[in-house]
Amino acid sequence: MMPMTTHQKHLESERDTQLFAGELSLFLRPGMILILKGDLGAGKSTFARALINALSNPKSSFDIPSPTFALVQTYDITRIPVAHVDLYRTTSEAEIQELGLADLATSHLLIIEWPHPIVEDLGNAKLVIEFSGTGNSRDVEIVAYGGCAGLVSRLLKVDKFLSDRGWQKAERQFLDGDASSRRYERLKLGQSKAILMDMPRKADGPPVKDGKPYSAIAHLAEGLRSVVAVNEYLVEQGYAAPEIIESDIGAGFALIDDFGDALYGRMRANGADMALPMQAAVDVLASMANQSWPAHITMRDQSIYNLPSYDTEAQLIEVDLLTSWYFPHIKAKSIVNNAAEEFLQLWKNILGFTSTGKPVWVLRDFHSPNLIWRPEQSGLKKVGLIDTQDALLGHSAYDLVSLLQDARIDISIEEEASLYAYYVERRQSTGSFNSDDFARTYAVLGAQRATKILGIFARLAKRDGKLAYLKNLPRVSLYLERNLRHPALADLRRWYTNTLPEAIGLNT
Numbered sequence: 001m002m003p004m005t006t007h008q009k010h011l012e013s014e015r016d017t018q019l020f021a022g023e024l025s026l027f028l029r030p031g032m033i034l035i036l037k038g039d040l041g042a043g044k045s046t047f048a049r050a051l052i053n054a055l056s057n058p059k060s061s062f063d064i065p066s067p068t069f070a071l072v073q074t075y076d077i078t079r080i081p082v083a084h085v086d087l088y089r090t091t092s093e094a095e096i097q098e099l100g101l102a103d104l105a106t107s108h109l110l111i112i113e114w115p116h117p118i119v120e121d122l123g124n125a126k127l128v129i130e131f132s133g134t135g136n137s138r139d140v141e142i143v144a145y146g147g148c149a150g151l152v153s154r155l156l157k158v159d160k161f162l163s164d165r166g167w168q169k170a171e172r173q174f175l176d177g178d179a180s181s182r183r184y185e186r187l188k189l190g191q192s193k194a195i196l197m198d199m200p201r202k203a204d205g206p207p208v209k210d211g212k213p214y215s216a217i218a219h220l221a222e223g224l225r226s227v228v229a230v231n232e233y234l235v236e237q238g239y240a241a242p243e244i245i246e247s248d249i250g251a252g253f254a255l256i257d258d259f260g261d262a263l264y265g266r267m268r269a270n271g272a273d274m275a276l277p278m279q280a281a282v283d284v285l286a287s288m289a290n291q292s293w294p295a296h297i298t299m300r301d302q303s304i305y306n307l308p309s310y311d312t313e314a315q316l317i318e319v320d321l322l323t324s325w326y327f328p329h330i331k332a333k334s335i336v337n338n339a340a341e342e343f344l345q346l347w348k349n350i351l352g353f354t355s356t357g358k359p360v361w362v363l364r365d366f367h368s369p370n371l372i373w374r375p376e377q378s379g380l381k382k383v384g385l386i387d388t389q390d391a392l393l394g395h396s397a398y399d400l401v402s403l404l405q406d407a408r409i410d411i412s413i414e415e416e417a418s419l420y421a422y423y424v425e426r427r428q429s430t431g432s433f434n435s436d437d438f439a440r441t442y443a444v445l446g447a448q449r450a451t452k453i454l455g456i457f458a459r460l461a462k463r464d465g466k467l468a469y470l471k472n473l474p475r476v477s478l479y480l481e482r483n484l485r486h487p488a489l490a491d492l493r494r495w496y497t498n499t500l501p502e503a504i505g506l507n508t
Contacts, residue, residue: 007152009140017043017138021050023159026174026185027151028055030080033110033123038131043138044113047131048084051111055079067113072099074108079174081108088114127151158198161253162187165246167194186258193258194245199224199389200252209317217317219308221389224252229297229305230361230388231256237291239284240374240381241388259384265368268409277373280382281403282419285366286426287380289396293361310362310394312351315448319347321455322503329458330502339499346492353437353444353488359393366399367406397442398449405446405479407453407472413482443486450480454503477505 011017028034034051036044049064055078056062067073067086075082083104090096096118104110105122112119125147132139144152162168167189175184175195183198201223205213215222228249234241242257264281268274297305308314323343327335363370365387372384400423404416420442427433453476457469481504484493493504501507 005144005149005152007142007144007156009142011043011138011140012136014043014046014136017047017136018050020140021047022054023155023172025051025054025079026172027155027183028080028109030108031106031123031125032148033105033112033119033126035115035119035126035128036111036113036131037115037128042131042133044131047129048111048113052078052082052084055082055109072101072104074104083108083110085110085112086114087112087116087119090116093118123147154198154200157251158196158253161248161251162196165255167255170194172196187255194255195242195258197224197227197254197256198252199227199254214317218314219310219390219392223249224254224389225249225299225305226389226391227254227256229299230307230391232299233294233297234385234388238380239288239385240377240383241385259372259374259386262373263369264371264373265406265409267373268368276375277371277383278403278415278419279422280373280380281366281371282400282423283426284380284383284385285396285400285403286423286430288399289360289427290430291360293359293393295393307361308392309359310354310392310398312348314392315351315354316344316347318452319448319455320344321459322451322500324455325458325462326454326503327500329462330500335499339495343495343499346495347448350444350488350492351448353441354395354397354448356395356441360396361391362394362396362398363388364390364392364398364402366402368409371403395441395445397438398445401442401446401449405450405483407450407457407476407479410475440486440488443483443489446483447480447489447492450476450483451503454480474505477503481505 009020011020036048038044045066052064052075056075057077057079062075062077064084065073067084068088071086071090073084075084083101085099085101087096093116096116101110101112101119101122110122124145126145127148128143128145130141130143132141142152144150159168162170167187170187170189173186173188175186181202185196185198187194187196202215205215208214209217214220221227224247228244228247231241231244235243240259242259245255245257247254264274264277267277295307295309297307299305320340323335323340363385366385370385370387372386374382374384400420404411404419424433424435424438427438428435454473457472457476460466460469480496483489484496484504496504497506
């Protein structure tokens with residue numbers, strides 16, 4: 001039997017109904033089904049329209065007609081695809097089946113009014129919302145099933161967190177979290193602004209090696225504590241990570257500074273001149289490379305947060321994503337064992353070049369989705385740093401590769417070379433720096449990162465249904481091929497050429 005939770009809510013007015021719909025919209029995603037019950041005039045249509053409107057771009061304007069006669073009205077310009085269904089006029093199961101609801105249930109959020117028993121067989125993530133009452137005052141019973149069982153509980157916990165801190169009346173807006181499992185909202189209360197980070201502690205995934213899950217081997221953050229620890233220390237050192245305004249680490253909630261919308265990726269997509277922002281980002285990395293970074297941080301509550309090292313085990317489990325996910329995505333079959341073993345041995349032979357006597361904090365995702373331009377600030381604070389929770393100790397070349405070989409946007413060879421030269425100049429001006437050793441490590445880490453990302457994007461498509469990431473594969477392949485030109489990677493390049501040429505742009 002599917003997990004089930006129940007909650008009652010009283011709505012005093014039509015405005016309360018609209019606010020409830022807006023709040024619920026912040027938690028919804030494709031594949032969920034909302035079943036709306038209640039008598040004529042109970043508020044189902046009011047709620048459905050408010051929900052669709054809340055899922056739309058605030059700047060967009062479009063009609064939200066009743067689907068009474070069309071039976072199904074779809075919306076693909078909303079934040080997530082929506083199908084609004086009214087089964088009042090249907091007379092048979094065959095008629096309902098012809099509507100294609102089973103297919104829509106996999107790709108859209110389904111909002112169903114006047115449900116027929118057949119819809120109970122659709123999907124396993126359902127919310128049944130029943131309205132009762134007269135006038136504008138309504139009582140609502142919410143029953144959550146399957147994949148939605150935790151949604152209502154989380155919604156209530158967010159409400160309590162905000163209410164306890166005086167933000168219960170804030171305007172709330174969904175904020176995109178990219179590929180992340182974390183959830184974000186933009187809050188505005190009078191003249192005050194903040195970002196709500198909703199990051200419950202993740203359950204361990206299945207064991208993949210030596211009884212340990214992937215996240216443990218790759219040293220991925222498991223909860224909000226890492227965000228609080230890393231951000232607070234970065235701020236202390238003069239870098240522009242969002243300050244933690246309020247937090248409940250156990251519950252997985254934090255209010256953090258809102259750095260605005262000038263994300264590097266968005267700016268570049270809009271045709272902005274990126275010369276100064278990119279140079280400023282390189283300045284941040286050069287500055288970080290010349291500091292001493294601790295492996296242990298004392299937090300406000302006097303507990304100790306330990307940063308792991310970017311060790312060979314973590315690097316190898318990351319490149320293994322290529323053989324586990326990208327290879328079958330491209331070849332439509334699994335890789336043979338001896339080819340996979342040779343692949344890992346070749347990586348073991350070169351990963352020693354990434355060790356360093358002076359490890360720095362590596363943020364791991366120092367790239368366009370996580371950098372925010374703040375031209376009104378001065379010095380290093382011009383570059384806002386977000387998504388810092390997976391920081392660990394490693395080689396300074398890694399984050400430079402992340403920036404200059406961005407998986408989501410095109411960085412030309414000329415731009416990469418110019419900014420790379422600028423970084424080297426900055427490093428050489430402040431102390432001893434071996435440019436040849438750094439160039440080799442940059443190539444090794446660039447190849448390692450590109451290999452990992454090919455696997456991650458294939459995994460996102462296959463496992464999570466996020467097909468949009470596949471469009472980035474050719475770009476990442478070009479980066480990989482470029483890095484493999486370094487003489488230190490000649491043997492590895494031969495493996496790709498002979499075993500998986502598609503990964504470096506050959507035979508495609």
